[in-house]
Amino acid sequence: MSRVDSAAQAPTPLEITLPDSRVAMLEAQLKAASMEIAELRARDALKTQFLANISHDLRTPLTAVITHAEILRDGILGDLTPRQMEGIRGIISGGRQLLNQVGEILTYARGAANQLTLVPTRFALRDVLEQVSALNESLLKKKRLGLIVEIEAELPLVDGDREKIAHVVGNLLGNAIDFTPAGGRVWLRAARLRDESPDSLLVEVGDSGCGIAEEHHDLIFREFAQVDASPSRPHHGTGLGLTIARKLVELHGGRIWVESQLGTGSRFFFTVPLTQAD
Amino acid sequence: MDAQAHVLVVEDNELVSSALRILLESANHRLSIAASVAETLDIVAHDPPDLVFLDLTLPDGDGLALVQPLLTAGSRAVVVLTGHDDHETRERCLAAGCADVLVKPVPARDLLAKSAAWLSDATKSTRPISDP
Numbered sequence: 001m002s003r004v005d006s007a008a009q010a011p012t013p014l015e016i017t018l019p020d021s022r023v024a025m026l027e028a029q030l031k032a033a034s035m036e037i038a039e040l041r042a043r044d045a046l047k048t049q050f051l052a053n054i055s056h057d058l059r060t061p062l063t064a065v066i067t068h069a070e071i072l073r074d075g076i077l078g079d080l081t082p083r084q085m086e087g088i089r090g091i092i093s094g095g096r097q098l099l100n101q102v103g104e105i106l107t108y109a110r111g112a113a114n115q116l117t118l119v120p121t122r123f124a125l126r127d128v129l130e131q132v133s134a135l136n137e138s139l140l141k142k143k144r145l146g147l148i149v150e151i152e153a154e155l156p157l158v159d160g161d162r163e164k165i166a167h168v169v170g171n172l173l174g175n176a177i178d179f180t181p182a183g184g185r186v187w188l189r190a191a192r193l194r195d196e197s198p199d200s201l202l203v204e205v206g207d208s209g210c211g212i213a214e215e216h217h218d219l220i221f222r223e224f225a226q227v228d229a230s231p232s233r234p235h236h237g238t239g240l241g242l243t244i245a246r247k248l249v250e251l252h253g254g255r256i257w258v259e260s261q262l263g264t265g266s267r268f269f270f271t272v273p274l275t276q277a278d
Numbered sequence: 279m280d281a282q283a284h285v286l287v288v289e290d291n292e293l294v295s296s297a298l299r300i301l302l303e304s305a306n307h308r309l310s311i312a313a314s315v316a317e318t319l320d321i322v323a324h325d326p327p328d329l330v331f332l333d334l335t336l337p338d339g340d341g342l343a344l345v346q347p348l349l350t351a352g353s354r355a356v357v358v359l360t361g362h363d364d365h366e367t368r369e370r371c372l373a374a375g376c377a378d379v380l381v382k383p384v385p386a387r388d389l390l391a392k393s394a395a396w397l398s399d400a401t402k403s404t405r406p407i408s409d410p
Contacts, residue, residue, distance in 0.1 A: 059361040063383035064293030070386035071297060097295040099383070103363075110364075119365045 048112045053074070055106035062102065066095040073170070101238050107167070108223065108240045111247040118161040118251055125158055125165070125190050125201055126151045126273070132169045133188065139177050148187040155192060157202060158272055164248045165272065170203035170255075171241040172268045180209030198275040200254065206267040212260040220258070221246045245270070282308040283397045285401070286327035288318050289345065290336055294382070298331065298389075299358075305390050307397075315339040319347060326351035329396050331359045332376070336369070342374045349375055355396040359384065 018026075068089040070083075071077060080088065110116045129149055140147050158165070169188070176186045186207040193202040212220060223243040242256075249256045253273045260266035285307040289295040295311045303309050312318040313317075315338045321327065322344075330353050334341040344379060345356050355377035360367060363381040371379045377396065 056361050059382055060291050063361070064291065064297055066383045066387055067294070067297035067301065071304075076300065076386075076388055117365065272397050273335060 003023055016208035027234065028150055045113070048109050051105055051109035052113070052115075052138075055102050055109060058102045059099065062095055062099050066092060066099070069095065104238050104240050104244060105245050108238075108247075114222075117252060118164065120159055121162055122157045122159050123162045123165075125155055128162060128166045128169060129188050129190060129203075131238060132166055132173055134171055135170065137163065137178060141178060141186075143180070143182045145177060145182070146185050147179055147183065150187065150189045152191040155190060156274055158201060158274070160246075160252050160272060165249070167202065168245045168248050168270060169205065171245045172270075174239060176209065176266070177270075180207040184208040193271060194272075196271055198253075198273045200271040200273045202269060202271055204269050206265065208265040211262045211264045212258060212266055213261075213262045217258050217260070221256070280329075282306060283329060283347070284308045284310065284325065284327045285311045285393065285397075286312060286318070286321060286330045286353075288312045288330065288336070288341060289333045290314065291333075294333075300394060301386055301389060305393060307393070313337070315341070315344060317342050320345055322351045327353055329354060330356045331357055334358060334360045334362065334371075342371065345374045345376055354399065357396065361401060 032270075033213055069088050072080065073088045073092060084119050103126060107116070129151060173186070173188065180186055187204070187206045189202075189204040189206070191202050193200045197203075211270040221242050223240060246256050249270045249272075256268070256270040258266055285302050286297045287295055287302070287309065289298065289311070290313045292313075295313070296309050299309050299311060307329075310321050310325065312321055313336075315336050327348070331343075332341045332348075339359070345384060350358050353379075356375065358371045358376050358379045359382055360379065360384050369377045378392070380392070384392075
């Protein structure tokens with residue numbers, strides 16, 4: 001970048017001696033490149049808008065599928081046999097899973113279009129961690145994972161968007177559960193971080209799972225990125241969970257990172273400033 | 279005969295409205311379905327509902343334009359059922375006079391419980407629940 005600055009201060013002989021035809025050609029190339037960038041940006045914006053629209057439109061048929069299935073499950077149209085009930089529960093849980101993924105795409109699209117806004121309230125981080133833990137109770141039980149929640153006493157209240165902080169913790173805990181084999185450990189910790197400016201709270205979501213190689217630590221926060229993106233990969237999802245988590249943390253003026261090595265589990269950290277950035 | 283509450287579902291997607299019909303009729307409500315602003319205004323003129331579940335995006339206009347005509351006609355609560363889960367939509371609906379904003383899909387049991395609660399509030403007011 002200093003090349004441009006220094007060139008402006010002290011023009012080089014090369015620039016002076018360029019023939020007009022060469023200058024004209026370079027200018028034409030620059031103009032073409034600028035137009036191409038503008039075109040790509042416009043297409044990217046269209047793609048983002050398409051993602052937002054399609055995500056919203058997918059909710060309507062999903063609503064019909066889930067509501068009809070819940071009507072059957074609740075016996076409103078008559079009793080079901082245990083096997084029929086099992087089938088209906090499968091439809092509901094598949095439908096709700098799909099709905100969550102559609103929701104993630106919508107959140108991502110809004111974030112990419114800078115349409116995510118914070119709705120700040122004052123809340124206790126403890127309540128959020130306990131809420132997210134409770135929501136994941138059945139998954140934890142299913143995989144026989146032990147969950148430890150450690151929250152420093154007398155943590156100050158957070159001025160932030162409670163729902164979005166819960167979304168971040170939910171995405172991180174969901175990954176921790178997904179990537180930790182049965183019988184493993186998962187933990188949530190929250191503490192005050194006094195050496196951070198501004199004064200912040202630190203949340204850790206850790207697991208004793210498969211871990212992440214260091215060369216992938218940046219990749220995993222990029223949109224649609226999965227360390228193993230092959231169709232046969234063992235872990236499925238939109239690949240947007242960490243991108244969304246990063247976006248939501250940054251909206252609060254915090255930062256997010258991972259400490260991990262292959263085979264040693266993972267520790268994801270994020271900060272929530274106590275004085276909100278504008 | 280027990281007094282039946284008249285519940286209106288304003289929803290242009292037939293798959294969704296048929297599910298809501300089955301669900302709400304199971305609670306012994308008298309159901310009307312409208313798929314547009316025009317159909318809703320027609321029902322309001324002839325048979326005003328006690329409780330309304332309102333979709334926002336309708337083929338001939340914005341569902342929110344119906345809130346005041348519905349309330350003026352005597353509806354006790356207009357509850358929005360929408361696919362939009364953002365804060366701005368919620369604020370816009372509440373400012374327009376809606377009693378609540380629920381994001382689709384609302385779990386079937388929750389919707390029945392909320393309907394009962396809204397109608398129970400409705401019975402406390404002066405206008406009797408319609409008895410066909």
